[in-house]
Amino acid sequence: MRLSALALLLALPALRADEGMWTFDNIPVKQIKAKYGVDLDAAWLKHLQLATVRFPGGTGAFVSRDGLVVTNHHVGRGAIAQISSAQADLVKNGFTAARKSQEIRVPGLELMMLVSMKDVTERVNGAVKPGMADQEVLAARLNALAELRRTEEAKTGLTCEPVTLYQGGEYWLYRYRKFTDVRLAAAPELQVAAFGGDPDNYTYPRHNLDFALFRVYEDGKPYRPEAFLPFSAKGVAMGELTFISGHPGTTFRQQTCAQMVYARDIGIPFQLRSLERQKKALQAFSATSPEARRLAAEVIYGIENGHKRLSGQLLGLAKAENLKKVEVAEAALKAAVAKDPALQARVGGSWDRVAQAVAGQQALLRETTYLGAGRGTLTGRVASLRHALTLVWLAEETARPSAARISEFSDGNLKATTAQLLSPRPVQKPIDLALLAAGLEAAREELGADHPFVKAVLGGRSPEAVAKAAVDGTKLDDPAERRRLAEGGRAALEASTDPMILLAKQFDPFSRAIQRRMEEEVTSIFNEHGGRIAEARFKAFGRAVYPDATFTLRLGYGPVATYANGTGTLAQPFTTFMGMYDRHLGWGGNAAASEHGAWTLPERWLKRQSKLDLATPFNFIYACDTVGGNSGSPVVNVKGEFVGINFDSVFEGQGGYYVYDPDTKRAVATDGRAILEALRKIMDAGPLADELVGK
The missing domain is CATH 2.40.10.120 (Thrombin, subunit H)
Incomplete structure (x- = not known):
């Protein structure tokens, strides 16, 4: 209907x-x-x-x-x-x-050139079985996409990437030629x-x-x-x-009002404060020598660019007429859904579920930022620590069946994850040192000195001392060393005394725990119920909107x-x-x-x-x-x-x-x-x- x-x-x-x-x-x-x-x-x-x-x-x-x-x-x-x-x-x-x-x-x-695109929506949705919990649905779809990626790359010889459109209204594989x-x-x-x-x-x-x-x-x-x-x-x-x-x-643009209000009041202001801390740390390093200034210039530029862009987003969200447009469209879609009994049964409660997940997102914001392993987190910003955590997870995850792994390490995504790990793009240790020290200091301030993560990682030492020991002593800036550890598997990781690997092992249980909570309380709900809202919008407008x-x-x-x-x-x-x-x-x-x-x-x-x-x-x-x-x-x-x-x-x-x-x-x-x-x-x-x- x-x-x-x-x-x-x-x-x-x-x-x-x-x-x-x-x-x-x-x-x-x-x-x-x-x-x-x-x-x-x-x-x-x-x-x-x-x-x-x-x-x-x-x-x-x-x-x-x-x-x-x-x-x-x-x-x-x-x-x-x-x-x-x-x-x-x-x-x-x-x-x-x-x-x-x-x-x-x-x-x-x-460089990547898009050669062709393949709609795999039906096959991805077919992986979802009746009675699955939201987190199980998320895992089923991610695993289906990863497996499709693996088979398509084997068949075509191209680099394939899974793409989710319309918040789950469509799933695609994009095939690229890589230069x-x-x-x-x-x-x-x-x-x-x-x-x-x-x-x-x-x-x-x-x-x-x-x-x-x-x-x-x-x-x-x-x-x-x-x-x-x-x-x-x-x-x-x-x-x-x-x-x-x-x-x-x-x-x-397809987020709910609740998500946009969160971005305006909580998410973006927090990101701005985080960027300001990073910039301050890098400016202090930059002032130490002309070579330090050269090394830091690119990263500082990126931080300044991101800060100004986020400030503009905040300005746009602060305009009452902008959110009013979203409120009106959301109310109209809710009213339209209410007139369709089947759609109301499936989608009617989704806005409330998304709002609940937003509350969970807010509650986990600080821990996600400093304990998590994704882009924008402490480990995501520090290249050598990101490589170290990838190595730790690689050894652990590949010992499990593909469907039970963290998505990035499933058979279908393993090739891309490994390629990022072994990329010859250089790791700038002085930049890592400045960012890691600043990040650990921020973690202590934001989470508190008595937080289990802070106590485990710092162990009574200063953030600067922990960062310096890990960065100065690591060999993970060498792609050959990363390859040796990756190919050596769990035994190589257990034998490693590299201080950045040891630091990553301290991060590991906290990163896993916060990722698990985020998937259970936030990501899976956004994916499932944001997808249901998108489903209603998609049913109404189809592909007449982008x-x-x-x-x-x-x-x-x-x-x-x-x-x-x-x-x-x-x-x-x-x-x-x-x-x-x-x-x-x-x-x-x-x-x-x-x-x-x-x-x-x-x-x-x-x-x-x-x-x-x-x-x-x-x-x-x-x-x-x-x-x-x-x-x-x-x-x-x-x-x-x-x-x-x-x-x-x-x-x-x-x-x-x-x-x-x-x-x-x-x-x-x-x-x-x-x-x-x-x-x-x-x-x-x-x-x-x-x-x-x-x-």
Whole structure:
């Protein structure tokens, strides 16, 4: 029985024509054609899909027939820092390979290209048996997905990832081709790529040359991609329709009111305080030497970026009209469900169950943060401790039947977990030391000195002493040592005297216990009853709405468009090189570096200023629906030509992680014309510019 037409109308979110992060199997082509007169055919979409790649934490795109990939400088910054040194700081000073032989390989950097998608919803739901408890349902679905992943990878030879959409309305396997030989070809200086620094972050107008060029190789030769995006010679204009293809990380638009209120009042404020502690610890380390400053810069940047993004989300949730939209939609969906007896029996109590789980989430927040093993926890932030705990769990879990293991260690997921453990990406011990000491200190403050975990781990010692002993003495920064312990199994772990392994063993029982409680009291309920609510919404609207972002490939669309940014006027659609130099001079130039260093410029940008066409469009603002993870996403015109690269969105629009606001949701891109101008006139990279335009 379908919900009534009136109920459908009432419960349907106010979906604007340009709202949405659409999966490539469900692009709203009719909607786009009706509004813009543009007919996207299957070949156009497939080309864009295959030209787009996923970076760790962001997106990129093939932009030449010889495997050049463009992404944001800030997405590639970690990789650039990895191949830098005190003698050759490529982040600070930039880099251009004069020829392909000078391009620098980044060990451990992997790019992923989505090849195809497979709907496995029926098979996953078939694993759920009548009478199962919520936690058993969660485990059954996770095990089914893991097994499907294992068999699909064996059959296709591709890297497969399970994807949950519509909060459990659909389950998919995404099949990727993985590229492991990735080399840096060119990058501008940090001071130009991130001009304006943290003060200008998430604002507009902007002047950021936020791009970097990498090249993918296979068998020692430049990869010839099946699809790439040529740079547009014309560029883009005000009001022109654009499309963005990328991997938005996470949105929360389908959460309940109770979950959003928790995020506003508890979750986000706690995360902000945690980030402030980490930043303080890293700033103290950074002040000890120029090399410490270089090592810490990337991590501090990430913390500052996350803090500002969360602050914007909090601002959006604090707007009464935003949560009012959610309340109205939720009430309408509840009323619609109540009119369907079968649906009411299945879903009617789910909102209360989710609210109960939210209370459990709040009660466990501190212990989850300091005892848990997931992203955002203490162990998740400290690379060597994360590796150590993975090794401890690997030895324990693989001794159990696959279905009884923690999901990450089941047969279907073991390959991916092991690959992360053995990745050659470097572990920076000084960063681990600063973060571990700060995290243990925070645990003592938040949990109390008498908490069993604090007493077990510290044993009467200071957080600094415990952290120093573990980090200084560990050999887990060496991938070969991690491999030796992984292959040695339980016997190797029992014999190990590595201090980080010993610390992980102290964490282990507490991590397991808190994970078990979280699954029982929170995660399984969110999964099951959030899924039931999604089921009702899905029954009403089907695929007429888009799923929350999951760091999977999505398409967005919208025109180059201004907005009222609270200053009493409209934001300009384009900035120029002229504007960057004006802002530089307006802050006192390089003479003001000590006080206003965010707006200084590298010397070669001052010496070669006269070579530039200062009227060249630099950044532009447009109305595509984006969030974090879309950094580095290609922005293309209706011909599928590259016109820019997404690097940010405005502060006022950060509430869009939870509630879409068409008046403030604006993304910011570096114009392709600015990239070409800089390559030719400043960066001594004319051949790369020629390659991008097909010469």
